[in-house]
Amino acid sequence: MTFSLDASERRARALADLRMGVPVVLDGGDGGALALAAETITPGRLESLRALGGAPVLAITAQRAKVLNAPAYDGDTARVLLPQDAASGWVRALADPADDLRAPMKGPLKMQREGSATLHRAAIALAKGARLLPAALVLPIEDAAVFAARHDLTRLPPMPALPADPAPMADIADARLPMALAGAGRVHVFRPRDGGEEHYAIEVGKPLRDAPVLARLHSACFTGDVLGSLKCDCGPQLHAALSQMGQEGAGVLLYLNQEGRGIGLANKMRAYDLQDQGFDTVEANHRLGFEDDERDFRIGAELLRRLGFSSVRLLTNNPRKIARMEESGIAVTERVPLQVGRGALNTAYLDTKAAKSGHLL
């Protein structure tokens, strides 16, 4: 029995630190790095970083580098050397595309080419995990363990030790819920073991475990589900799925807290602002430095398994959801199309998803 943290607990703690603007120490085994999220950098912390000496770099994704006309020498990652006089505003402006059109000239940017980008890639992954802009300031340090202990910072183990799979989920609480559209149901709250975002499963009726269940993997959309946004089809899809489950008398709706295709609500609002500047939903994600879709659908498969389901009739227009279920061991016996809610204000959005992300019309 030990009280020391395992790799996934350290990672969870690191995410909270980055959101607060606190640096974390990445232990690379031989040598390490100090990492700070670009979004939460303060002038004080930037000054402290510089005081350590060395050459800090801003790690950004290749998607963001392309927008900045900077070469990405490390595949999906690029490393921008921090100029001597760069202030925290410079760091923010490189990471955040809000002002790209008004102030397009961010360069000339000097890129780092030598050395490994492994820790830089890890720092970006952590920023994404913290639902921040995908950019991080990274400074090599010599003895990661000593540095972390001296400054009381969270130290992450060498990257291969960090969990690549979603944390295991536990069914924390469930209760009966009568619903207007679906009738009698039961809501289950699932909590990942690393204390991360909770996800919900709504059972409608009493679905049999030994037959394919009518299922929907719904990703959270605060604007569509709650506010009735006309920019997407999420609200109508949610309601149509519940109605169909109610009509058939059984089904399971997974409400996955993967807002904004996994980038979080703050980043989704940044994407919406870019859409108002003329970019489509995919271009907006790329300008922010994200991929089109950052969701991990294995969470959905895990919840289905926990509830005792092994095969589904999946309500979706997204072939990726079907592929991920099958890869995760959940059989998809049928795709049930879910085409509702098309209107004047979301037609372009739906057409872009069909043209660029492979959604079926």
Ligand SMILES: Nc1nc2c(ncn2[C@@H]2O[C@H](COP(=O)(O)OP(=O)(O)OP(=O)(O)O)[C@@H](O)[C@H]2O)c(=O)[nH]1
């Ligand atoms: N980043 C980003 N996310 C968006 C945008 N519009 C909607 N979303 C998010 O997109 C997700 C839509 O989820 P779903 O409806 O479950 O997924 P889907 O890929 O459309 O697949 P199906 O509806 O099953 O066909 C939600 O997480 C929304 O918050 C946008 O313009 N940008």
Ligand SMILES: [Zn+2]
């Ligand atoms: Zn939506």
